Amino acid sequence: MWLHPSNPQLDKKGQLHHLLTLEGLPAEILWQILDTAKTFVGTKVKKVPLLRGKSVFNVFFEPSTRTRTTFEIAAKRLSADVINLNVTVSSQSKGESLLDTVDNLSAMHADMFVVRHGASGAPHFIARHVAPDIHVINAGDGRHSHPTQGLLDMYTIRHYKKDFSNLRVAIVGDVLHSRVARSQIHALATLGCPEIRVIGPKTLLPAHVEQLGVHVFHDMRQGLKDVDVVTMLRLQNERMQGALLPSAQEFYKYYGLTDDKLALAKPDAIVLHPGPMNRGVEIDSSVADGKQSVILPQVTFGIAIRMAVMSIMAGNK
């Protein structure tokens, strides 16, 4: 096998070949991605010729606007050709299997697949199946992982707070269904963040979540006390089966981020949200549009992160 024996994202030299999850990714690679992304932020020249002649296929088995668009912009700014496939409305509905879809796309000379799928593990499955010169980036799989979102959140935190070694970070809301939360927790731990808190009702926290090394709070007012970073999660109605919540109104009352709850965090705390936001459900408009919100910079940094990941990966043989 040409991949790393213990980590299917890395090649034998320990370099990034696929990006599937932030779990188990060495700190050195995380820092390399964050440092490389910095070179793409705020530059006068938006487009560089690095991936000229390469084809990036955005293969989305689940709907997405922001992630797909920012991947597309990132690839275009590296001069790659981008092909967008919305598989939900295409072959799969005609009954084609996942691997047949991938084989067909490989036959169209893809160099890189950006994959979103509703099933956890689908990008991993594809990565094991493709030819050795094809790279796979996970753009979100089920409840499992959303590594580029986790990375752009780390970029945003580093941009405003400079350093992870003294930070208290709170992750609030629907952790159970959130691939973003898992990616954030793994990345924060690897980058040396000493205190990660998760805040939410018992029904929306995974069982034994404290085994990830996080502190668990069910009372948001206690959990937000003196934190430096508040990252809100979207309430994922589409992934909920059965009644995990009495109502969105009640969720807002206890776990919605409002100005008075945010006042319990440090005065210079920043507020993140991976989007799309449910205003009035997990976050109040006055917070989302307020001075401490860094939600729109997150989107901008997301392009730089995706450019960094693609340019590092495509250069690794």
Next chain:
Amino acid sequence: MPGNPLPDAEQLLTALIEQMRPAVGPDTGLIGIHTGGVWVAERVHQALKPKTPAAALDVSYYRDDYAARGLHRDVKRSEIPFEVEGRDLILVDDVLYTGRTIRAALNELFDYGRPASVRLAALVDRGGRQLPIAAQFIGATLALRPGQNIALKRDAKGRLSLDLREEKR
């Protein structure tokens, strides 16, 4: 190389600066190429004091060996704090060898605008060009074998020196 010590980089720098003096006006843009070229450009800038601030270029995203070698581990952001359009520019590098770095630098520069002119200054020209590129200002010309590499180093006090490395085959 016993019996053939490398020249002193500080002396070469002084010679280079004297060559460049008549060519550098207040509006000349000095652009160093990462990493050694940036050090040389900074020193030339200190000595000749053009009004235009010194610039730094990292050509990693324009290199023609990306497909073979991948992305450089430590890419820096290119910083050109002046308008390139219509300006007389001097690219500054530490060691001029194949000319491929300069080709990449020219491509990157033209993404910023159309300069009036671009000239090239190198602390050391070691020959071995693979492209039709020549420097107008040269600190010294050295004959090296293909397996030998010289690199510029900078110590804590900012002093420059040359270092010879034999490539392992």
